[in-house]
Amino acid sequence: xxxxxNIRVGGEAGQGIQTIGxxxxxxxxKSGLYVFSTQYYLSRVRGxxxxxxxxxxxxxxxxxSDRLDLLIALDSASVEKHMxxxxxxxxxxxxxxxxxTNDNRQIFNVPFQKIAKDIGGSxxxxxxxxxxxxxxxxxxxxxxxxxxxxxxxxxxxxxxxNINIKAARAGYxxxxxxxxxxxxxxxEKVEQKTKTMLIDGNDAVGLGALAxxxxxxxxxxxxxxxxVMNYIAxxxxxxxxxxxxxxxxxxxLNMVLGASFAGARAMTTTSGGGFCLMAExxxxxxxxxxxAVIFLGQRPGPATGLPTMTEQGDLLFALHAAQxxxxxxxxxxxxxxxxxxxxxxxxxxxxxxxxxxxxxxxQYLADSQFTCERFDASKITIDRHLLSDxxxxxxxxxxRYTITPDGISPRALxxxxxxxxxxxxxxHNEEGHIDQTADNRISMMxxxxxxxxxxxxxxxxxxxxxxxxxxxxxxxxxxSYSPLTETVDLLNKEGQSLNLIHFNHIFPMNxxxxxxxxxxxGTTVCVESNATGQFAKILKTEADIPVxxxxxRYDGMPFTSGYLIRALxxxxxx
Amino acid sequence: xxxxxxxxxxxxxxxxxxxNFAILKAIKKALVNLGKEPNEVLxxxxxxxxxxxxxxxxxxxxxxxxxxxxxxxxxxxxxxxELTVLTVxxxxxxxxxxxxxxxxxxxxxxxxxxxxxxxxxxxxTKGQASPTSELGMKTKIQTHGVxxxxxxxxxxxISLDCSFVARGYAGNIEHLTGILEEAINHQGFALVDxxxxxxSFNKLNTFKWYAERVYRLDEEGYVPDxxxxxxxxxxxxxxxxxxxxxxxxxxxxxxxxxxxLKEGTxxxxxxxxxxxxxxxxxxx
Numbered sequence: 100x101x102x103x104x105n106i107r108v109g110g111e112a113g114q115g116i117q118t119i120g121x122x123x124x125x126x127x128x129k130s131g132l133y134v135f136s137t138q139y140y141l142s143r144v145r146g147x148x149x150x151x152x153x154x155x156x157x158x159x160x161x162x163x164s165d166r167l168d169l170l171i172a173l174d175s176a177s178v179e180k181h182m183x184x185x186x187x188x189x190x191x192x193x194x195x196x197x198x199x200t201n202d203n204r205q206i207f208n209v210p211f212q213k214i215a216k217d218i219g220g221s222x223x224x225x226x227x228x229x230x231x232x233x234x235x236x237x238x239x240x241x242x243x244x245x246x247x248x249x250x251x252x253x254x255x256x257x258x259x260x261n262i263n264i265k266a267a268r269a270g271y272x273x274x275x276x277x278x279x280x281x282x283x284x285x286x287e288k289v290e291q292k293t294k295t296m297l298i299d300g301n302d303a304v305g306l307g308a309l310a311x312x313x314x315x316x317x318x319x320x321x322x323x324x325x326x327v328m329n330y331i332a333x334x335x336x337x338x339x340x341x342x343x344x345x346x347x348x349x350x351x352l353n354m355v356l357g358a359s360f361a362g363a364r365a366m367t368t369t370s371g372g373g374f375c376l377m378a379e380x381x382x383x384x385x386x387x388x389x390x391a392v393i394f395l396g397q398r399p400g401p402a403t404g405l406p407t408m409t410e411q412g413d414l415l416f417a418l419h420a421a422q423x424x425x426x427x428x429x430x431x432x433x434x435x436x437x438x439x440x441x442x443x444x445x446x447x448x449x450x451x452x453x454x455x456x457x458x459x460x461x462q463y464l465a466d467s468q469f470t471c472e473r474f475d476a477s478k479i480t481i482d483r484h485l486l487s488d489x490x491x492x493x494x495x496x497x498x499r500y501t502i503t504p505d506g507i508s509p510r511a512l513x514x515x516x517x518x519x520x521x522x523x524x525x526x527h528n529e530e531g532h533i534d535q536t537a538d539n540r541i542s543m544m545x546x547x548x549x550x551x552x553x554x555x556x557x558x559x560x561x562x563x564x565x566x567x568x569x570x571x572x573x574x575x576x577x578x579s580y581s582p583l584t585e586t587v588d589l590l591n592k593e594g595q596s597l598n599l600i601h602f603n604h605i606f607p608m609n610x611x612x613x614x615x616x617x618x619x620x621g622t623t624v625c626v627e628s629n630a631t632g633q634f635a636k637i638l639k640t641e642a643d644i645p646v647x648x649x650x651x652r653y654d655g656m657p658f659t660s661g662y663l664i665r666a667l668x669x670x671x672x673x
Numbered sequence: 674x675x676x677x678x679x680x681x682x683x684x685x686x687x688x689x690x691x692x693n694f695a696i697l698k699a700i701k702k703a704l705v706n707l708g709k710e711p712n713e714v715l716x717x718x719x720x721x722x723x724x725x726x727x728x729x730x731x732x733x734x735x736x737x738x739x740x741x742x743x744x745x746x747x748x749x750x751x752x753x754x755e756l757t758v759l760t761v762x763x764x765x766x767x768x769x770x771x772x773x774x775x776x777x778x779x780x781x782x783x784x785x786x787x788x789x790x791x792x793x794x795x796x797x798t799k800g801q802a803s804p805t806s807e808l809g810m811k812t813k814i815q816t817h818g819v820x821x822x823x824x825x826x827x828x829x830x831i832s833l834d835c836s837f838v839a840r841g842y843a844g845n846i847e848h849l850t851g852i853l854e855e856a857i858n859h860q861g862f863a864l865v866d867x868x869x870x871x872x873s874f875n876k877l878n879t880f881k882w883y884a885e886r887v888y889r890l891d892e893e894g895y896v897p898d899x900x901x902x903x904x905x906x907x908x909x910x911x912x913x914x915x916x917x918x919x920x921x922x923x924x925x926x927x928x929x930x931x932x933x934l935k936e937g938t939x940x941x942x943x944x945x946x947x948x949x950x951x952x953x954x955x956x957x
Contacts, residue, residue, distance in 0.1 A: 296956040306952055312944040314933075315752060317744075334952065339933040339942040341751050346777035350744040353737065357717065357745025360735050361752035362940035383738055473957065476949040512940070513715050513733035513749070514756045521727075521734040524720070532728050533736075 102132075102157045104284050105166050106233070109150040109181055110173025112143055115226030119171065120151030122230045122251070126244045127155045128297035128470050132289060135581075137163050137467040137657065142322070142406040148176045157289050161434065161469060161581035165661030168284060169236075171229060172197055189284075191232060191274075193225070207236060207278045214269045224266040231270030236278055238287040241271050296435075296471045300464035300578070301326030303435035304394055306474065307442030309338050312481045313392075314363040317343045317354035322406050323462035324368040324396035348373035352380035356389045360522055362485070362512040364446055366392035371400045371413050378420040381455055385425025387522040388500070388508065388547065390449035390456075392442075397461040399655050408655030409463035411577060411628040417457050418606055418637065424544075426452065426551045428558075429606040431459040431577030436471040437603055438464070443479040448557060451484045452550045453510060459605070461628065463657035464578035484510065491516035498529040502542055506549030551607050558604040560612035565591060565598035570621040571672055574646055576602040576634045578657075579626055585660040586667075595673050596621070602634070608641040617644050622672055626650045628658065648672065675710050677701055681731040687722060692843035692869030696790055697726055699846050700759070703853035704732075709757050717746040719762035719771065721797045723790035726761045740770025743778040743787065747927070750783045753938045754928045757857060758784070764791040768804040768824050775826075779835040779862055783927040786856045786863045789826065790843075792871035793878050800874035810877055826866045827907035831900060831920050836861035838903065838920040842887050843869040844880055845916070852918060861926050868916070883914070890917035897921045 108119045117138065124136040135154045141147040154164055168188040172178045178190065178199050192199070193211040209232040215224035227248070234241055248263045298306070305327045308316075318328045332342040341363075345351035348369055355365040369377060374395055384391045395417055399410035417429055428448050432438035438460065445456040486509050491497065497518035501508045508529075513520045521531030526543060528534035565587045575583045580601050587597045600617060617623070625635040625646040632649035639645050650666050652658060667673045680701040687693045704714060716727040720739035727734040733756070737745050742760035750758045767775055767789040778787070794812075795801040802815045805826070809818040830838045837859040841849035849867065856863035868887065870880045890897075890906065895917065897903060903920035928934050933942065 294957055296953065298956045302956070306949075306956075309952065310949045314939050314942070315748065317748065336932045337948060338944070339939065341931045341933050341939055343747075343751065345744070346773055349741065350774055350777070353741045353744030354748035354751075356737070357735065357748030357750075358752040358939075359748070360745065361715070361749035361756065363748075363752035365748065365752075379738055380741070383741075387735070387737075474953050476946060476953060479949075481944065512753070514713060514753055517712055519712050519731055519733045521736075523728075523734070523736040524738055525736065531734065533725070 102155070102284070102286060102289065103160070104155050104168045105164050106153045106155065106169045106171070107150050107167055107181060108171040108173070109148065109177030111146050112140065112149050113145040114173045116149055116151045116173065118226045119230050120153060122244065122247055123233055124153050124468055125247050125297060126234060126239060127153070128295060129243045129247070130240060130286070130289070131294070132157055132286070133160050133295070133470045134297055135160050135163060135467065135469055137463065140407050148174070148180060150177070162585050163657065163659055165659050169233070171233060175199060191229070191236060207274065209270060209273050211270070214273065215266055218265050218269055219262040224262060227263045227266040228270035231267035232274040235271035235274030238285040241268065294473070296473055297468050298435045298471060299326070299466060299468045300432065300435050300438050300460050301396070301466070302330050303438040304442045304458060304460065305330030307439040308366055308392070308446070309334060309340070310439070310476050310479045311443035311446040312364050313340055313366055313446065315341050315355065315358040315365040316367065317345045317351045317358070317365070318368045319345050319348045319351050319373055321370040321373045323398055323465040324370045324394055326465055327368045327394050327396070348376035349380065352377040352391065352393070353383070355391050356380060356384055356387065359389050359391055360387070360513070362515070364450070366394060368394040368396070370396050370398050371416070372403065374413070374417070374420070382421030382423055382425065383524050384455040385421065385423070385427065385547070386524050388453035389522065390453050392445045392449050392456050392458065394458045394460065396465045397459065399653065405655040407462065409461045409628060409657050410653060410655065411461055411579070412630070412633070412653070414459065414605070414629070414633040415636065417459060425547055426454050426554060427606070428452070428454060428456040428554060429459055430457065431603055431605050432464065433577065433580035433601065433603050434471065435469050436474060439474045440478065441603060447480070447482045448554065450482060452507060452554050454550065454554070459577060461578050486511045488516060491518060494518065499531045500527060500529045500543065500546070502529060502546050505553050506546045507553070508546075555607045555609050558607060558609040558612070560609060560616055561600045561602040563598060563600055563616060566596070567598070568620050569598040570596040572617070572621055572623045573597060573599045574623055574625040574635070574638070575599060576605060576627070579628065582658040582660050582663060583626060586663040589660055590664065590673060597673070605634070606637065606641070608637065610642045613642045613644065622647045624648045624650050624667070624670070624672055626658065626663065628652050675705055675708055677705055679711055679731065680704065683729045685729045686725065688873050690872040691722070692792060692871065693722060693726065693790060695843040695846050695849070696788070696867055696869060697729055699841070699849040699853055700726070700788065701730055702846070702850045703857060706850065706854055707857060713757055715749055715756045715758050717742045717749065717758065717760045719766035721763040721766050721795070723761055723763040724766060740766050741774065742766065743771060743774040743785070746785050747778065747781065747783050750785055751928065751931070751934070752940050754784065754934055755938055758786070759857070760785060760787045762789060763796070764789060764793060764803045764805045765795050768826055772804070776833065779830055779833040779864070781927045782836055782862045782924050784860055784862070786853070786865065788853070789864070789866045790869045791826070791866050792869040792875055794871050794875040796871050796874055807877060825907060825910070826864065827919055828904060830864045831904045831907055834900065834922065835864055835920065836922050836924045837863035837918070838907075839863070839865045839918045840916045841865055841867040842883060842916045843867055844883055844887070848889065848916065855918060859921065861924050868914070886912060886914045887916050888913055890915045890919070
């Protein structure tokens with residue numbers, strides 16, 4: 100790894116932090132570098148202190164680092180807040196706008212606003228000037244950014260494109276003329292690597308859903324899940340998808356169930372508070388055996404909590420939500436590429452077992468961009484598990500809840516044939532009509548719960564990362580995968596002995612598969628972004644595997660390898 | 674030709690003399706008169722005595738949650754707009770638990786007929802006040818009488834410019850059947866509130882009480898095309914209670930607005946693999 104630079108763009112909401120951050124991340128990716136970006140923002144549209152962080156390297160990287168090398172400060176708060184983290188890094192700012200007293204760092208001044216006004220007659224172009232300046236400082240190829248600007252502003256016309264390109268060039272040239280030789284982080288000699296995708300967790304879920312043939316989405320917007328809804332809505336017309344913004348989350352999941360009952364592949368997207376309102380409909384999906392995919396983007400609760408930050412605090416809630424008992428499935432993607440394939444799998448499992456399936460993500464994965472290998476859409480199949488018109492035509496009678504050995508009743512759609520389809524939220528008989536007798540209750544409960552047997556076999560074993568046996572085994576689930584793998588690599592390089600057992604198929608737990616992997620030789624440490632070790636609890640109750648220790652973080656911030664290594668040392672595990 | 678027999682005659686669990694019998698009969702008759710086969714019809718019902726209605730006839734049924742008839746009905750209509758979709762629930766279901774949904778269903782205007790069996794009382798839970806219970810009505814819970822202003826569903830719907838607003842009466846099956854036929858035929862969201870005596874728990878709004886008060890709007894030559902007039906008539910309640918179609922307006926339906934539904938039902942549309950690859954490439 101010759102290059103590994105951490106860049107942070109800090110400022111108030113509305114100053115163009117995201118514009119600069121996204122343009123830089125894309126430029127690096129399209130230049131053949133590996134990129135990881137994440138956002139820290141407050142729950143407001145204007146003001147406050149927000150930042151966008153990019154890690155860029157010529158070797159594969161998957162997580163954010165605690166280190167900071169280059170700070171683009173759009174306000175003085177950025178300087179105050181992040182200066183201490185810079186160590187020997189550099190700051191890029193517009194001295195006319197950002198007043199600083201502390202001058203003991205290597206500061207590069209670029210008059211973003213003046214250049215913007217000279218070129219475009221407006222401060223609006225300052226973000227583009229800043230983006231150009233960063234690339235100038237790093238000696239990157241400006242042509243890549245120019246192409247990105249052409250794409251970004253394609254709808255705004257030639258004039259706007261040209262002004263932006265000029266602004267980027269001016270920023271670039273200013274940095275080159277004044278500072279090029281002084282910056283130690285030059286990417287000048289980086290060779291073009293393989294082409295990658297740059298995608299965040301939310302877009303990856305949206306893309307996975309479209310690849311899986313989603314037909315209907317009903318949701319109520321809620322951070323950090325809204326990105327999935329946005330992505331699918333943006334492509335809805337082309338893909339023949341209907342996206343409906345529901346009046347509340349109660350309606351959202353109920354709409355999804357109606358659409359699914361009538362035959363559409365349907366999903367909803369939400370976060371904890373919204374999911375609370377869906378609990379009753381979740382049980383309705385269980386009782387009526389109606390397939391549904393629920394994207395649950397976690398953020399710290401309870402109640403409104405920390406709306407724009409991250410946590411893995413809703414696992415036990417998703418596992419137990421709604422009254423009564425019924426089969427459900429929980430998947431938690433590790434990375435955007437995992438999110439793409441798991442989302443498609445969620446639809447197939449929902450259809451096959453006629454159950455609700457969760458895709459559990461969190462703000463960290465939702466808003467972080469990773470460079471990934473190109474997704475392979477040909478790996479995705481669409482398995483609806485529906486009765487064909489011919490099969491239905493030859494049936495004398497049709498019963499929606501026919502008792503079967505595997506618990507799965509052949510599914511027909513209303514209006515598909517001469518047979519009517521009856522679904523009921525009451526306990527019901529095979530035909531779907533209310534039946535409160537004890538014998539019926541027992542056979543129907545057992546029929547529904549039997550579906551777990553087949554479903555459990557479809558749950559993949561956790562991934563073992565690092566050596567098969569080690570002194571310390573980290574256990575993780577979902578989005579913490581990347582910082583955990585980086586931690587294993589860094590510590591093993593130091594001569595420590597660590598491995599990671601990481602889960603993305605959470606529930607039901609495939610006990611046999613898990614027990615064959617978790618060989619309790621050394622110390623097991625379960626790492627989670629919550630205060631009570633929720634996954635460790637499931638591991639104990641479902642797979643009878645106790646962990647030795649919990650490493651928990653619940654301050655709203657994602658794990659980094661730096662944080663994990665410090666915490667492991669404090670716990671004297673290493 | 675579809676007949677009443679196709680919709681079957683199934684034993685119910687309703688109290689003898691319940692207004693629900695008349696409503697069930699009127700729904701079946703209206704569907705038969707319109708030539709709808711049971712497999713072309715989907716009834717989404719809620720919880721309460723009214724919510725059991727689709728179990729007592731043959732048709733596609735989604736008997737969902739209390740208050741939640743409209744969201745699944747909307748989802749199902751979007752998924753397959755060739756289905757004739759009706760919702761059935763009581764006043765507690767539609768106006769209490771489901772109050773938010775009816776407001777937004779009217780705004781969305783899906784081509785759905787919403788039937789509210791409005792007996793101004795909670796039957797299944799044995800006699801508590803409903804959102805439409807009369808002021809002063811004493812119940813086991815409202816021991817000093819109802820103090821909450823009764824909800825006027827027709828006035829609410831007309832104020833939201835609902836595309837079809839009507840009131841039927843369980844004591845006049847023929848008139849109710851006619852209203853339901855028009856409501857089902859109407860392109861857009863149709864609300865049919867039905868005055869329904871509850872013989873077990875509502876001792877105030879009885880068949881006799883209604884028989885002395887209801888009168889037909891159409892017999893006066895009323896034309897349901899003006900929102901302000903309709904609103905005025907919807908406020909009539911007391912010695913004289915109008916029944917019939919209060920308001921009708923052709924509006925763009927929810928389904929009309931979705932490009933995905935232009936060339937057939939949503940569930941009939943196939944996915945194009947090449948488009949997925951195009952999207953993937955947009956991230957390269």
